[in-house]
Amino acid sequence: xxxxxxxxxxxxxxxxxxxxxxxxxxxxxxxxxxxxxxxxxxxxxxxxxxxxxxxxxxxxxxxxxxxxxxxxxxxxxxxxxxxxxxxxxxxxxxxxxxxxxxxxxxxxxxxxxxxxxxxxxxxxxxxxxxxxxxxxxxxxxxxxxxxxxxxxxxxxxxxxxxxxxxxxxxxxxxxxxxxxxxxxxxxxxxxxxxxxxxxxxxxxxxxxxxxxxxxxxxxxxxxxxxxxxxxxxxxxxxxxxxxxxxxxxxxxxxxxxxxxxxxxxxxxxxxxxxxxxxxxxxxxxxxxxxxxxxxxxxxxxxxxxxxxxxxxxxxxxxxxxxxxxxxxxxxxxxxxxxxxxxxxxx
Amino acid sequence: xxxxxxxxxxxxxxxxxxxxxxxxxxxxxxxxxxxxxxxxxxxxxxxxxxxxxxxxxxxxxxxxxxxxxxxxxxxxxxxxxxxxxxxxxxxxxxxxxxxxxxxxxxxxxxxxxxxxxxxxxxxxxxxxxxxxxxxxxxxxxxxxxxxxxxxxxxxxxxxxxxxxxxxxxxxxxxxxxxxxxxxxxxxxxxxxxxxxxxxxxxxxxxxxxxxxxxxxxxxxxxxxxxxxxxxxxxxxxxxxxxxxxxxxxxxxxxxxxxxxxxxxxxxxxxxxxxxxxxxxxxxxxxxxxxxxxxxxxxxxxxxxxxxxxxxxxxxxxxxxxxxxxxxxxxxxxxxxxxxxxxxxxx
DNA sequence: CTGTTAGCGCTTTCAC
DNA sequence: GTGAAAGCGCTAACAG
Numbered sequence: 127x128x129x130x131x132x133x134x135x136x137x138x139x140x141x142x143x144x145x146x147x148x149x150x151x152x153x154x155x156x157x158x159x160x161x162x163x164x165x166x167x168x169x170x171x172x173x174x175x176x177x178x179x180x181x182x183x184x185x186x187x188x189x190x191x192x193x194x195x196x197x198x199x200x201x202x203x204x205x206x207x208x209x210x211x212x213x214x215x216x217x218x219x220x221x222x223x224x225x226x227x228x229x230x231x232x233x234x235x236x237x238x239x240x241x242x243x244x245x246x247x248x249x250x251x252x253x254x255x256x257x258x259x260x261x262x263x264x265x266x267x268x269x270x271x272x273x274x275x276x277x278x279x280x281x282x283x284x285x286x287x288x289x290x291x292x293x294x295x296x297x298x299x300x301x302x303x304x305x306x307x308x309x310x311x312x313x314x315x316x317x318x319x320x321x322x323x324x325x326x327x328x329x330x331x332x333x334x335x336x337x338x339x340x341x342x343x344x345x346x347x348x349x350x351x352x353x354x355x356x357x358x359x360x361x362x363x364x365x366x367x368x369x370x371x372x373x374x375x376x377x378x379x380x381x382x383x384x385x386x387x388x389x390x391x392x393x394x395x396x397x398x399x400x401x402x403x404x405x406x407x408x409x410x411x412x413x414x415x416x417x418x419x420x421x422x423x424x425x426x427x428x429x430x431x432x433x434x435x436x437x438x439x440x441x442x443x444x445x446x447x448x449x450x451x452x453x454x455x456x457x458x459x460x461x462x463x464x465x466x467x468x469x470x471x472x
Numbered sequence: 473x474x475x476x477x478x479x480x481x482x483x484x485x486x487x488x489x490x491x492x493x494x495x496x497x498x499x500x501x502x503x504x505x506x507x508x509x510x511x512x513x514x515x516x517x518x519x520x521x522x523x524x525x526x527x528x529x530x531x532x533x534x535x536x537x538x539x540x541x542x543x544x545x546x547x548x549x550x551x552x553x554x555x556x557x558x559x560x561x562x563x564x565x566x567x568x569x570x571x572x573x574x575x576x577x578x579x580x581x582x583x584x585x586x587x588x589x590x591x592x593x594x595x596x597x598x599x600x601x602x603x604x605x606x607x608x609x610x611x612x613x614x615x616x617x618x619x620x621x622x623x624x625x626x627x628x629x630x631x632x633x634x635x636x637x638x639x640x641x642x643x644x645x646x647x648x649x650x651x652x653x654x655x656x657x658x659x660x661x662x663x664x665x666x667x668x669x670x671x672x673x674x675x676x677x678x679x680x681x682x683x684x685x686x687x688x689x690x691x692x693x694x695x696x697x698x699x700x701x702x703x704x705x706x707x708x709x710x711x712x713x714x715x716x717x718x719x720x721x722x723x724x725x726x727x728x729x730x731x732x733x734x735x736x737x738x739x740x741x742x743x744x745x746x747x748x749x750x751x752x753x754x755x756x757x758x759x760x761x762x763x764x765x766x767x768x769x770x771x772x773x774x775x776x777x778x779x780x781x782x783x784x785x786x787x788x789x790x791x792x793x794x795x796x797x798x799x800x801x802x803x804x805x806x807x808x809x810x811x812x813x814x815x816x817x818x
Numbered sequence: 819c820t821g822t823t824a825g826c827g828c829t830t831t832c833a834c
Numbered sequence: 835g836t837g838a839a840a841g842c843g844c845t846a847a848c849a850g
Contacts, residue, residue, distance in 0.1 A: 144837045179592040184827035186529045208554035227573040246525040386759045413732040490821045530843030
């Protein structure tokens with residue numbers, strides 16, 4: 127029992143057969159090579175007994191594939207990306223892949239380095255939730271031939287395949303909901319300007335307004351970051367206006383946290399004093415000071431589709447089909463939007 | 473520019489030098505081997521120009537180290553583990569390591585498989601946030617010689633090194649805080665029984681009670697899971713008692729979400745009708761229906777210490793120093809505990 | 819200061 | 835049915 131079986135040769139020597147045979151059996155090719163049942167079983171038993179697992183590094187070198195996927199997200203502590211990471215890890219493993227997790231810290235330079243790093247580590251595919259508006263480093267990278275799929279955001283005009291949420295519709299429906307509750311002065315606190323997710327949401331917001339004959343007031347569309355602080359600062363500014371909004375659409379869950387902080391500092395209650403809808407439902411969304419109406423994205427679906435796409439691309443020797451998927455979001459109506467049609471409040 | 477430089481040999485051939493020299497320069501050993509400035513620069517320039525990065529798989533095979541760390545958590549979508557993963561990824565990368573992320577789905581069998589998987593992938597070290605009470609598969613595993621550190625929970629009597637929070641003190645101080653606010657009937661909704669984190673917290677709870685001369689009522693210590701549902705069900709049961717508690721200590725953030733759900737279904741307000749303190753502060757904790765008083769763990773510190781420990785162990789050829797670290801938690805007092813000393817409410 | 823050679827552990831021709 | 839030998843890309847001994 128104390129024999130040190132460190133590689134396939136040791137095992138082969140022990141059984142008085144060749145490494146080749148052991149390799150074949152262990153890879154389930156006993157049939158293909160017509161290896162006798164006796165030999166096959168002998169190998170399997172020994173591997174089991176000595177708890178031998180082939181060295182996947184050596185295997186990777188030889189096969190020129192590592193059965194590893196890379197995942198780059200801007201912030202794994204953000205519950206949105208954490209949820210996505212969970213389904214991706216699960217799906218990857220189900221398909222025999224391991225996941226190298228990289229956090230780009232919302233920094234484009236880091237993102238670029240990370241792509242290089244993953245290339246050096248010979249991952250078989252990459253799932254990227256990109257940071258910013260620039261995509262030069264990504265398109266340059268795809269020339270290396272490693273399959274890559276963009277999630278969450280997409281980079282228009284680059285031809286990079288992506289899976290994302292139909293953010294336009296998400297915002298449109300959220301705003302329409304608020305309008306139906308009587309709101310006319312609706313603010314929209316933006317995330318990073320110029321990136322697809324944000325642009326689409328803002329456009330959905332504007333179009334919903336226009337459709338109802340409400341003109342767009344650009345002073346009601348501040349902000350330039352998906353973080354909490356941006357929500358806080360801009361809510362304060364909005365509240366200081368002579369004609370403050372009766373409702374706010376927060377373009378991320380973190381922004382909504384900042385909105386709530388500013389509101390509570392001003393002793394303003396949701397939804398009595400002001401209404402709020404935010405993007406991306408979280409487990410705690412229903413338990414906030416006012417259970418929050420949210421635009422929910424299909425995080426599971428995004429993760430599944432991304433992995434499947436990559437697995438298929440890898441199977442086809444890296445030939446990537448171009449796909450553009452936009453999943454319809456879902457408006458979860460809770461209690462953060464006040465109906466002001468009757469009372470005419472504010 | 474269209475030369476395909478796919479390995480170190482190609483680059484060497486192009487420059488009419490040996491692969492050895494290229495390797496040495498690229499590994500920063502030009503000095504050690506007294507390689508001429510001219511040659512050194514030539515190599516660096518060419519690598520830059522052709523954007524050549526050595527194949528780390530081949531390197532890993534040769535060096536018998538992959539510069540990869542494995543991280544196993546029970547649920548990466550749980551913000552507690554997501555936060556920890558973030559600092560671990562950051563610290564790992566800072567030390568030149570990449571992170572393979574594994575989610576054990578709170579399942580011990582999966583955890584065991586994952587350990588095997590990581591061993592096969594020849595990670596240089598493993599950070600494990602274990603699932604359950606059993607540790608046989610872990611101690612058996614450490615014999616393989618891969619440095620491993622336990623975080624979050626610890627396994628008493630196994631001699632496995634760990635970094636965790638002083639959960640006893642965390643619970644003790646939380647309960648003491650509630651008692652000072654006049655509470656005497658304080659419930660404690662447990663996570664998984666028998667694991668260190670839970671046991672320590674329950675003991676801290678009991679001892680705080682005893683210290684103040686309050687006897688422990690075992691019917692007030694229900695529960696057996698860290699999830700939301702457990703919090704929900706047991707809160708309902710507690711509320712149905714003829715003598716319900718005036719305060720609840722929830723032993724996880726997810727449990728507290730379940731508590732809040734049950735409370736809101738019964739139209740009970742925090743803290744007016746019932747007080748609540750929970751473990752593990754989250755970004756949203758301050759924005760809940762009542763800003764919640766929380767026992768906060770030093771997630772960053774845990775991540776940093778774990779990586780540093782592993783890096784040191786690896787540096788020392790896998791000789792692991794035995795460490796047991798218990799970080800003092802911090803009670804963040806917000807508004808979810810009512811002072812009932814004066815009114816004598818309930 | 820630089821190069822030749824061997825070998826990490828695996829799989830895959832090719833041979834019998 | 836099975837095995838010997840070559841080689842994936844890299845680096846460490848051993849030369850010189």
